[in-house]
Amino acid sequence: MKRNTVLIFILVLGLIVSSMTAFERMAVESKNKTVDITIDYLELEKLAKQSGHDLQWWLEKFKDMGVRSVALNEESFETLVEAKKPIQVEMAGNVLKDLHWQENYPRVLVDYLNHGGIDEFDVVAITTSERLYHFIKDAFVHRYDLKKVKILQGDGVYVFVVDGDIKDALYTQKRTIVDREGKPFQEESVLYGSQLMRLALGLDPEKVKKIQDRGLEVLPRPYNHKGWSDKGYVNAVLEDYERLNIKPPYMVFGGKQVLGYPDALDTVKSYMEKNGIQVGLVESMVQREHIEQKGLEELTRALNYDGIRVFSVPPYIQKRFKYYNYEGAEEIENTLYRAITERNIRLIYFRPFMEDDRVYVTDVREYEKMFSRLKARIAEHGMTLGQASTMAPLKLKTVKKILMGWGIAAGTVLLLSYFTSMKNPVKYGLLGLGIMGTTSMAFVLPSWADKLLALGAAIVFPSLSMIYFCSRCRQYYENNKPHQGFLETIGIGVKDLLTTSAISFIGALFVGTVLSDIEYLLEMDIFRGVKLAQLLPIFIFCMIYMMFFGYKRDDLKGKNQGLSLDDVKRLLLDDIKVIYVLTAGILLAAGYVYIARTGHETNIQPSNLEMMGRNFLEMTLMARPRTKEFFIAFPALLVGVYAARKRYKTLMFISGIAGIIGQTSIVNTFSHLRTPMYLSMIRTAYALGFGILLGIFYLAMLKAAEKLLRSVRGEKTPWRKL
Template sequence: MNLKRVLIFTIIFSLIVSLIVDFGRTRAENEYDTVEFVGDLKSLKDFASFTGEDLKSILTKMKEAGMDGVAVNEVTLESLQQAGKISVSLLKDVENLYLLSGNLGNLALEDYLKGLSTKDIEKYSNYIVVSTKNANTFKFLKEALTKRVSPKDLIILSKGNDFAFIINKPKEVFVTKGLGFDENELFYIKSLGFDLIPRVENFTGIKDRDITEYVSILKKYGVRTVIFNGTDVLGNPEKISYAASLFKENGINVGIIDVPMGKKLQEGMSKFAKFTGYRGIKVYGLSEKETQKYDWEEIVNKWFRGIIERNVRIIYVRAKIDDSKSHQYNIKENIAMIKDATDYIKRAGLKVGIAKPLPEVHQGKFIEVLISLGVVAAGLLILELFGVSIRLLAILGIIGVIGVSGILMSRFNDLGVKTVALAYSIVFPSLGIAYYVNRLDEFLKGKGENNFVWHALKIFFISLAISFAGALSIGAIMADSKYMLKIDYFRGVKFSFILPLIFYVFYYIWRVYETHNFKAFWSKIKEFLDLDLKVWHVMAFVIAAVAGILYISRTGNEPIIKPTELELKFRDFLEHTLIARPRTKEFLIGDPALLIGLYTVLKKFNGWAFVAGLLGSIGILSITNTFSHVESVLIIAIERTLFAWVLGALIGLIGIWLLSKILKNTKKEY
């Protein structure tokens, strides 16, 4: 058996292992099939106030529309002040008021101010002053503030029925910090039949007993899922393991807020999720500002996109208020948002109800090594195309297998997995591109003219299938809970987009112009540089440059140039029609260009073959990019790829038919 056959057999073997892993991943994703709409209680309170209806009426209507959960935030100084239970000011303002009126209506606070010197007042001028006459509120605040503020920064005052606190904290920040839950709210939401989802908030200096108290409250009200509020998780940084162990012991799930790639998760989320056995549910919601910015239809589309493309299973709902519309219209549209999204979800084959965590998914290191063999073998096949000797290929193969296996079996496994995934996203599209260029070269040399459509479609599907094989392997080696929940993610998107295109240019010159050594290659480059430029050359260069800038700026997880409104509408149409929306760059540009490129060669207009092949390479490499978004459901990724192939082939054949008509009518030949 020659080396090339060994390499092909290795790729097939690795692909079989990948398919087995992918099947297991799909089973886990199929169990993660229920979407839950969770309303933000504060937002719903504001909405009830705006409409003039009582909160219970609003909650009942939203529940009937399909909202199963309600998220309850911890009490804050700000919320207590809005409820009229406390007064919050700065000490300097309280002092000025006392000097003017001589009466604050709070004897405890007045006695405190009488004991301050002018120097003390100046020193404490920006301290927070909280005053109340409610004994229950005082008791709640005394317990909460004692835990969260050091003794040197907190003064507690009481006299009769007058109570006050002096707090050395920045007002604008501290008034929004969580101070614990109002159990009356928790009981009320639970009594209405909602899935209660507390927004637990961490604080500096939290102790084991504080975490135990939180968990006791969660158990008391039968809480299934918690979404942490603020910038970090409960117990961060020293007490994460203790908090997570209690969550795991009591079967409490964690809502993992979906953030754009490259943006930070809540501090400590990666550790917390790992300690809980990845009992995680992905959460997506628009901010208050975004909710008011978008119209009702676009909000629903964004929810649906998160569900389909990013595997979100909790939609965090904030009520949208349009001041220009009537109260009844606002109620009707907010209810319609839930109902419309529910219809879309059911059409996509998902359920609406109480969200369940993603089953834990991990791969053994040995399985990862077997999957990685495929990319090593594919890399050697590419080198073989350039005439590298069998002896050198064998040496490089041994080094590659030992090196990759060593990293994957070591404590640097995470780095190894990401490196292998990146290699798959570059090597397999390049191998597909090489196959296409080889067939293109055969057409240039006069082969394939008989039964063109059959030959062209065969080349089309094989080129794409080679990249698809690499994509399935990416989906397998990154089939792990931390990637599927987007706690961690694929790295190197820009490289996976650019390097295969560079490979195409290099290999096209190498193969088509037979520049099989550096001297011949450089000679061909010089020949190109010595061309007499015409106006159309400059125009073509400018167009290509602009296209290249647009292409690069719109790749990756945070594109510099956002899609236009028309594009978004078109995407929405495809998402609601096909569910698994094929990527525009594939079915409208890349895939059709593969067929059109072959046709231009058939008609002897060889100059355009290079350009069409370059565009076609985008369709080939885009496949692995789709699968590198591991948070997306694998079946959806497969379906959207296959849809792109079918649509791309149809558009390409239509393009060929139109070109043939144009050529026939103008009597011109490429």
């Protein structure tokens, strides 16, 4: 401490600033406590058709459960066909392929086609319904450039020819044509349709009325089509909302672009500001960031981050009815609960439960039970259902970022000083470079500064924590007492575990505050160094272990603590035994699983048994502790202390490897920036508590096994060879 007074002072200064920022972030998160639920109209309609009740009955029931709005897509040629309306939609190219097209299609269309002026990528829509004709015609007249559509009428038949091109065309995947011997002859793909079939034609007034008559709000899903959606289109869409008396609480956009992109975003922004409408950012399928929609982030920033994160229930979650041995929709409920409490989701886009790909759960009691339980569970976090709340646009001041950067730089120099014998000029020279580098980066590359500083903190402080742990173990190893009380070992182990974890928590605090900008809380930006921050400290720990214990040193008494060239030589020139190769393979496989399971982007997921255990903890506790922390990593440090006092070097090394995984996991918990900070703290506290209890149990089992082995073999346990 005395040799590093300046480093400690700067580190503490950065820590104070980080703590102040943490309180600001938690104050913002504490006011974000209201969750809303909307339900998909199309799927609710399908549910009603399979049940013994009509749509209006289900609307009333879901309103009583807490649903406040119904999400309604605009009609299009595609939806009209799916709804079995009296309309036929074809690609012009496919019409002309029909050998008898002049006999099979209306005379008014045949005459038009015979005069040319049409290509295979145009869309042809034919209807005999006058009501449908006027609905479609009004949409084209008020929304789109009439130069792009030809409207034909004759003999009670109405035809729309929409001008398309190859950029809009949709094809089937390539299929292989084979000869009689089964040999490939050629590959071909068939013209299937056009993206123009999804051109938004407006909301169905009858559907709107059904929703509003039941006292529910309409949540329209505006759709923007590139090349068609100019300012006139946007104005027409917004005028439709006024005409239908729709005041949407949120804008949850459909398609690949937000309404008004790229030239009419200002019009949409002004409308949303005037009516207090929040923008919805729909979470991606891998539960990270949001689905990509052009103009979405630009609009969110223009609205000063007046946005909410949206969880759209995917089909595979809909089918988790009677899942994991539950009797009903408990696992679907668990999914919604996690989204709300752990991922800052404030709008649930709900879809009804399904028994399989086609059959819906039609027992209303199952929905009532699920929503009732969900409301009770989120109430434990001070949350209620209602108009979705938003977070204040928290922005980290540059001066705070700089001071925290200085603290991280001081921690980095402190870590380096343990590996090499640094004199003060070198030490303070490195510190000066770190201070200048972090300061310059905060001004020149602010977004990169956030991530690099967070990455540095995520690597440095877990590594420092293991330096503390190994230094303590070295003392226990050298000061071996002939009679060591078991309770004394437990007390020392608990103290060292808590101290080690506290050092890692400093890194977690830096990560959670350096990345506390509203863009991270809304997951418009993320911390991208998670996997590196989990792998690199493991490698650093191996160096730390060699620094304190060497490699196959027979005696540590009087040996200096530091990396030794002799240890490196022994490691590099050691005979490679088959057991070493097998062990390395096992460790590599375990490492791959460990890293792969840190996200939702791989197929390696927890087993059903583990998920049931997680669900039990989730139902019992306010926050589920991480399994690897309390089950393995934290108890391992208690075992490591026991091994050091017993001078079992191999066991000490294995315990350290497991322990560093837990220390990086502490930081990783706070790297999930969408999770409220208070919840990450509670989760870590639970993990430490359970980890201590399990650690004591493991020590008792280890001591019993040690006694049994000694009595059977008549010799000491062979842990000391590494």
